[in-house]
Amino acid sequence: MSASLDSDLDPMEEIRFRKKHGAMWTEIQKETHFTFDELEQIMVIFFKIQKRDEKPAGHDLISRAHFRDVLHTGLGMTDAYMMERVMVALDRGTSPFVTMATFAKALSLYLRGDLEERITYAFTCYDLLGEGSLRRETMYQLMKKSLAKASRDDDVEEAVKELVDIILKRMDVDLDGVINFKDFHDSVVKTPPLLELLGYCLPERPAVYSFLATWCPNWRKM
Incomplete structure (x- = not known):
């Protein structure tokens, strides 16, 4: 043995x-x-x-x-x-x-x-509604949770809205107003640090x- x-x-x-x-x-x-x-x-x-x-x-x-x-x-x-x-x-x-x-x-x-496994996993973590796409409201909720802990300012509304706008411009490859899995995948493959942009889900x-x-x-x- x-x-x-x-x-x-x-x-x-x-x-x-x-x-x-x-x-x-x-x-x-x-x-x-x-x-x-x-x-x-x-x-x-x-x-x-x-x-x-x-x-x-x-x-x-x-x-x-x-x-x-x-x-x-x-x-x-x-x-x-x-x-x-x-x-x-x-x-x-x-x-x-x-x-x-x-x-x-x-x-x-x-x-x-x-990286491929991590992309699929991270996208699933962020897809709060299980729709296969990340809407503006979903990203807003995720970013607000993240920034609320990192900031002493109780009012992070405008900062979050601006960040969501930036994320959409950066990752909405097909310009349909949402980030689908392909948008997310292609953006992260091109720029790996974007993987956990919406929240830390990996050690x-x-x-x-x-x-x-x-x-x-x-x-x-x-």
Whole structure:
């Protein structure tokens, strides 16, 4: 048998854990950027959370609250408003629990995701109405939430309106008055810093490096 996944796990717990979920991990791995060994380490994190979580018996789930704790404390994603949108983008269901697959794919996105994946994810976070396009009102709401925290001025209305106008001029490629996915995609591919222009929905690189150093110190260098 390969080296122990984690020294804090009882050996018999680890054996049962591997036996129960090994086949599932093989399928999950295909939808991530992890090797199988790396995915095992990610699943150990999941298992540690699961052990202290209250969950339906027989289900391989953790609570959304504990998953958000991982994103908050482990990856520095602290924007409470945007976290609601993050959960929608990662898991469109209404269950208060997160599956192994969602957990693995989320960490794959945050730790190894390419620009195309991040564009799709960010657009979903910003598409508050699920219409496939970002209207002026949607962008106004997102920008107002962001600026209200960064500014001491209670009246940010005009500043937000001006920024939305600038964003539309910059990203509304087909000039139809809204930013559809193609507009967003093409603008970000051309200018990657535009990716999180409407709100921070991804961990910053220092947080990613810190997470890897803490939880996955034996991984190959990214």
